[in-house]
Amino acid sequence: MDGTLVDTEPYWMAAETPLVERFGGTWSHEQALALVGLGLEDSARIFQAAGVRMSVDAIIDHLTDEVMRALATTGVPFRPGARELLADLRGAGIKTALVTMSMRRMAQTVVDLIDFPAFDVVIAGDDATRPKPFPDPYLQACEALGVSPEETVAIEDSPNGLRSAVAAGTSAIGVPLMVSVAGAGAHAVWPTLEGRSAQDVASFHSAHRAAQESTR
Template sequence: MTDLLPAAVLWDMDGTLVDTEPYWMSAETELVESYGGTWTGEDAITLVGSGLWHSASVLRNRGVGLTDDEIVEHLTTRVLEQIEISIPWRPGAWDLLVALKTAGVRTALVTMSIRRMADRIAEALPFAAFDFVVAGDEVAHSKPHPAPYLRAAELLGVDASQCLAIEDSTTGLASAVASGAVSIGVPLHTPLEDGRGYTIWPTLEGRTVADIAQLFSSAQTSVA
């Protein structure tokens, strides 16, 4: 039987499409220290994959004297300044995106970064990579809630169970799995545990549309 392609592939951004997590960590450290606090690498890791307003609340509790909205805007601006210098694309992500678009597979970007950040990354690609973008300031609930992925599926006009999601963090994967999407974890800054409703690929480098189809078909068969 021929392997079936998903109706759409839903991409996380930070840590999956681009390795911007060090930019966020640097911005967090700079901000907390500017208010006399301490922010370690271990602290930063706990926020990987989280919604920015959750992160802002954590930073306020570390002494940052700004509102949540002000913190989100400040961090985003600092990360965008670093992106203007260099966009650290993840290995294999660009090639797989091109292959999916060539094969006619629809795609969406599902990120907890705010819209101006998401648009900047999407516009840096020299082709129309995404049919839709779901940003963190446009959903009522951030990851690990399934709302971001359910919204992407809604915009695409398909059921989330007919989609495949690619994530790098346990928080993001919890969101994707809860939405019903077949999910792939590509670990980067935090380890991922197998057997949690998703498949781990150590890297996207060398991965093809055929690999996506095979995984999606296998997942559909196991559910059936």
């Protein structure tokens, strides 16, 4: 969600720095970038190591509240082409799932602001048995959709997300935003979702599966 469907990463970063500074620490842009796509519990432990004297759950709740406040104040910044691609996928009858490490209450807020039923399934950070970069969130989404990972395409903006999607066995497309996805295992990299269609996704999946079969 964050960085692929909506450009909320700057909201997270804006919430992180004051939190660390409140406890006398410092927080750099590079440190913030290292958290992109990481599970919130893992991120919270990194904040604790940086001096934030709060529980993991309290850190997660604080950051989620701050980002949701920013969304309520400034609106939801959808990424170019994301809603249009979702609408085309839905029109083509293709099942869709949102797989995010954000909390469900935040994910549901974003989903509710899309002006059509965009997703069959939402797997959020508090649903995952293990966070990205483990494969669990994508495997849970596939099970909920009733499909195998080999039948799916994952679209991710972060290395941690791509590692999760690839480990689960999906065909993975990287659409980078804040950080490079080089070396994360993406089977294709698209600079943007703008102008992309359900047919583009299907063609990518077919070509990737054919390439895999030819190497066996």
